[in-house]
Amino acid sequence: MSSIFSKIIAGELPCYKIYEDDKVMAFLDINPEVKGHTLVVPKVEVDKIYDLSEVDWVALWAAVKKISAHMEEVTGRRTIYEVIGVDVPHAHVHLLPFDETWEHGKTLSLSEDEFNSIREKLAM
Ligand code: 5GP
Numbered sequence: 466m467s468s469i470f471s472k473i474i475a476g477e478l479p480c481y482k483i484y485e486d487d488k489v490m491a492f493l494d495i496n497p498e499v500k501g502h503t504l505v506v507p508k509v510e511v512d513k514i515y516d517l518s519e520v521d522w523v524a525l526w527a528a529v530k531k532i533s534a535h536m537e538e539v540t541g542r543r544t545i546y547e548v549i550g551v552d553v554p555h556a557h558v559h560l561l562p563f564d565e566t567w568e569h570g571k572t573l574s575l576s577e578d579e580f581n582s583i584r585e586k587l588a589m
């Protein structure tokens with residue numbers, strides 16, 4: 466059975482997409498810990514990030530670098546990373562524009578309009 470992220474990548478489930486290339490897709494986390502909380506996901510479905518092939522690993526971190534730089538330019542905030550992977554068994558990196566209110570595990574409740582306007586700002 467496909468992971469929830471594979472279904473998003475295949476277009477079977479919706480997301481607020483901010484980036485895509487042939488190996489990677491990035492979209493807003495549906496339970497954001499800060500505004501702009503983004504997940505960068507390899508298109509190939511592997512559970513643990515360190516099980517990615519060399520090629521997919523490089524593509525993932527190259528996309529993370531590119532998106533972080535853009536995120537910092539747009540938000541004026543330093544981008545921080547989390548790699549957790551206990552909820553969704555499909556490797557991914559969390560990108561968060563850091564602000565002082567950030568607390569790991571504490572989520573914001575955003576309206577669809579807010580998600581859409583954040584997506585528009587961050588989309589590449
Ligand atoms: P982790 O596996 O790194 O512990 O957490 C998985 C992350 O994926 C969580 O932050 C959760 O909010 C996010 N997530 C789970 N399901 C969905 C979904 O259907 N759409 C989006 N955009 N994010 C999701």
